[in-house]
Amino acid sequence: MTVRLRRIYEPPEPEDGLRVLVDRLWPRGVSKDAAHVDQWPKALTPSTELRKWYHAGEGSYEEFRGRYEAELADPEAAELLDGLRESARTQTVTLLTASKNPEESHASVLAGLLGD
Structure with missing residues (x-):
């Protein structure tokens, strides 16, 4: 099982496999073709409220992680997460985000959950 974490601003690589954008908003300056x-x-992305709360610096990454994992328990999100887990069993899945620090973002939380 291979799950990669990359910024959407990095050029695609052949090793990316299935490329999955995990941001709620389309990233600025990136065309859909590119x-x-x-x-x-x-439905796998953090809610607008949670995203704004975290980016405002009102809580720690650990608290964000817990709140985000609670949101992922929603049936629609859980079903999508299961589908990505299935994909990751047979191919590389690359989670794409515009986050400046993907290792301390929702994408990192997802990557960890895909390994479960």
């Missing part, structure tokens, strides 16, 4: 995104499951 992005080479295979899936954009918005």
Whole structure:
């Protein structure tokens, strides 16, 4: 099982496999053609409220992680997460985000959950 974490601003690589955008908003300055995104499951992204709360610096990454994992328990999100887990069992899945620090973002939380 291979799950990669990359910024959407980096050029696609052959090793990316299934490219999944995990941001709720389309990233600025990136055309849909240039992005080479295979899936954009918005129900897997943090809610607007949670995203704004975290970016305002009101809580720690650990608290964000817990709140985000609670949101992922929603049936639609859980079903999409299961589908990505299945994909990751047979091919490389690359989670794409515009986050400046993907390792401390929702994309990192998703990557960890895909390994479960």
